[in-house]
Amino acid sequence: MSLDASRQRTARLVLTLALAALGVWIIQGFLPSLVWAGVIAIAIAPAYARIERRWPHLKRGALLPMLATTIVALVVLGPVALGAYRAAAEAQDVVRFIAGARDNGVPVPAWMFQLPLGSKPAVAWWQAHLATPEATRAELARFDNAYLLRHSQIVGKGLLHRSIVFAFTLVSLFFVLRDGDTLVSQMRRAGTALFGPRADRIGHQVVHSVRGTIDGLVLVGIGEGAVMVVAYVALGVPHPILLGAVTAIAAMIPFGAAVAFAIAAFLLLTANAVTGAILILVIGFAVVGVADHLVRPVLIGGATRLPFLWVLVGILGGVETLGLLGLFVGPATMAVLVMLWRELVEREAPELGAPARDPTIDHAR
Structure with a gap:
C-alpha cells in the first residue's frame, strides 16, 4: 500500500470516528x-x-x-x-x-x-411528635x-x-x-463487516438475553403481583388491585417487591391488624423466595447462559447506571461479554491446557 493510500485510509477512519462521536453526542x-x-x-x-x-x-x-x-x-x-x-x-x-x-x-x-x-x-416518640395538635403542627x-x-x-x-x-x-x-426487515438486514451486513462470522452469534445472544430477561423480570413480576393480589384481598389490605399492580412493577427489580409488602403491612398495622401484617410479610417473602431463587434463574440464566450471580450483577449494575432501561441492557451486555470470554478461553484452552511433554520420554524414544 502506498503512503498516500495509507494516509487516505487513516483520514477516512479518523473522519468516520469523529462523525460517529458527533452523531452520538447530538442524539x-x-x-x-x-x-x-x-x-x-x-x-x-x-x-x-x-x-x-x-x-x-x-x-x-x-x-x-x-x-x-x-x-x-x-x-x-x-x-x-x-x-x-x-x-x-x-x-x-x-x-x-x-x-x-x-x-x-x-x-x-x-x-x-x-x-x-x-x-x-x-410510643414515646409518637406521643412526643404526633399525639398532640401542637406536636403535629x-x-x-x-x-x-x-x-x-x-x-x-x-x-x-x-x-x-x-x-x-x-x-x-x-x-x-x-x-x-x-x-424491521431492512434494519435487521443492514445490521447483519454491518456486523459481519466489523466482527466477521461472530456477528450473528453476538446478535442472537443479545436477542435471547433480552427476551429471557423480559420473561424472568416482567412476566415473573406480573405473576408475583397476581399472587399477592389474592393475599391482599384475603387479608383485607386496602386497595388490593392497585397495590397488586405496584407489587408487580416493584417485583421486576430484584428485592423491590419488599417495599410493596412493607406498604401493605403498614396499611394493615394502621388498621390494628397485626396478624394480617405479619402474614402479608411471610407470604410476600415466600413468593419472592420462590420467584428469585427458582423461577428467575431458570428463565434468565437459561436464555443468557449466565450464572444467576452475573445476571444479578448485570441487573443491579444496569439499574444503577441506566435506570429502568438497565434492567434489560445490563444482562444482555453481561451475556455478550461472557460469550466472548468463553470463546476466547475455549480457543486458547488447547494451547494453555495441553500437558507438558517430558523430555526424558522423548529422548528415550
Whole structure:
C-alpha cells in the first residue's frame, strides 16, 4: 500500500470516528428512547411475526406497526392512568387527614402497644411528635411552601422529561416495526463487516438475553403481583388491585417487591391488624423466595447462559447506571461479554491446557 493510500485510509477512519462521536453526542438525549424501542421490538417480535404470517396483507403499509404501537402505549398507560385516578381519589382523604391531625393530633395506634420489641420507645416518640395538635403542627411546619414548591417542580420536570422520552419511544417503535426487515438486514451486513462470522452469534445472544430477561423480570413480576393480589384481598389490605399492580412493577427489580409488602403491612398495622401484617410479610417473602431463587434463574440464566450471580450483577449494575432501561441492557451486555470470554478461553484452552511433554520420554524414544 502506498503512503498516500495509507494516509487516505487513516483520514477516512479518523473522519468516520469523529462523525460517529458527533452523531452520538447530538442524539444522546434520545438514545434511551431508541434503545427502549429496540427492547420492545425484540420482546414483541414473536407475536408480531405470527400476526404477519396469519394476515400477510397487514405486512404492507403502516397499519400493523401502528396497531402494535398503539397496543404497547395502552399497556403502559393503562396502569399509569389507574394509579393517577386512584391517587386523585385518595387526595381528598389525605387532605382531610392532615387537617384533622393539625387540629386534634394523631392518637397512638393500638398496634404500637403490642409490638414485641421497641414498643415503649416507639410510643414515646409518637406521643412526643404526633399525639398532640401542637406536636403535629410542629412536624407539618417542616414542610413549608417553599419546600413543597421546590419538590413539586422537580417532580413536574421529571414527569415532563419521561413523557417526552415515552412519546419518542413510541415514534421510534413504529419505524422500527415498519422497517424491521431492512434494519435487521443492514445490521447483519454491518456486523459481519466489523466482527466477521461472530456477528450473528453476538446478535442472537443479545436477542435471547433480552427476551429471557423480559420473561424472568416482567412476566415473573406480573405473576408475583397476581399472587399477592389474592393475599391482599384475603387479608383485607386496602386497595388490593392497585397495590397488586405496584407489587408487580416493584417485583421486576430484584428485592423491590419488599417495599410493596412493607406498604401493605403498614396499611394493615394502621388498621390494628397485626396478624394480617405479619402474614402479608411471610407470604410476600415466600413468593419472592420462590420467584428469585427458582423461577428467575431458570428463565434468565437459561436464555443468557449466565450464572444467576452475573445476571444479578448485570441487573443491579444496569439499574444503577441506566435506570429502568438497565434492567434489560445490563444482562444482555453481561451475556455478550461472557460469550466472548468463553470463546476466547475455549480457543486458547488447547494451547494453555495441553500437558507438558517430558523430555526424558522423548529422548528415550
